[in-house]
Amino acid sequence: MSADASPKPADAPVDHGRRALLRGRPAGPPPVRPPWTDEARLADACTRCGACLSACPEDILVAGSGGLPAVDFHAGGGECIFCHACVDACPEPVFEAERDPPWRLSVTIAQDRCLPHAGVHCEACRDACPEGAIRFAPRLGGPPTPEILPERCTGCGACVGVCPEEAVAIAPARREAPA
Numbered sequence: 001m002s003a004d005a006s007p008k009p010a011d012a013p014v015d016h017g018r019r020a021l022l023r024g025r026p027a028g029p030p031p032v033r034p035p036w037t038d039e040a041r042l043a044d045a046c047t048r049c050g051a052c053l054s055a056c057p058e059d060i061l062v063a064g065s066g067g068l069p070a071v072d073f074h075a076g077g078g079e080c081i082f083c084h085a086c087v088d089a090c091p092e093p094v095f096e097a098e099r100d101p102p103w104r105l106s107v108t109i110a111q112d113r114c115l116p117h118a119g120v121h122c123e124a125c126r127d128a129c130p131e132g133a134i135r136f137a138p139r140l141g142g143p144p145t146p147e148i149l150p151e152r153c154t155g156c157g158a159c160v161g162v163c164p165e166e167a168v169a170i171a172p173a174r175r176e177a178p179a
């Protein structure tokens with residue numbers, strides 16, 4: 001019998017940028033994984049059983065790349081309420097319940113889609129944000145435009161589904177280079 005202990009392809013962390021490159025298309029942002037876990041822990045321990053997907057009361061968890069759970073804030077139109085149901089439902093050591101913060105996500109607003117940048121009043125994202133993390137700065141000659149306050153943002157995603165122009169995007173935050 002072979003003593004090859006190298007990880008099977010399905011067990012290896014998913015390198016989304018490399019996979020896209022090999023397929024000849026530009027890499028999109030990596031998927032948002034559920035809170036309190038990450039790509040490496042999912043690759044090591046997730047059996048793709050779907051228990052977390054069924055448990056999420058907001059219906060924001062879907063089977064993503066490689067069958068691993070991913071967050072789609074458009075799927076149920078909901079937001080993460082950090083209820084722990086996904087953590088509690090998982091029978092494997094996928095989640096780290098003590099992790100604080102539960103994830104590091106970055107919210108961006110595409111100016112070329114955002115209505116106030118085109119002169120149309122809209123503050124739907126701010127109205128939806130439970131953390132007061134979207135500020136509208138007054139400006140001359142047009143309606144106020146939104147600005148994300150990262151220090152307040154929890155990555156809950158409440159601002160994503162409410163935007164009528166799909167101008168709000170959330171992705172894993174890029175790691176800062178070591179000093």
Ligand code: SF4
Nearest residue numbers: 056080081083084086
């Ligand atoms: S913490 Fe709750 S709302 Fe957030 S992904 Fe898990 S089950 Fe869904």
Ligand code: SF4
Nearest residue numbers: 114115122124125163
């Ligand atoms: S909800 Fe969308 S269109 Fe409206 S201000 Fe926010 S980002 Fe812009």
Ligand code: SF4
Nearest residue numbers: 129153154156157159
């Ligand atoms: S993701 Fe951030 S900016 Fe958007 S609603 Fe949640 S806390 Fe507010």
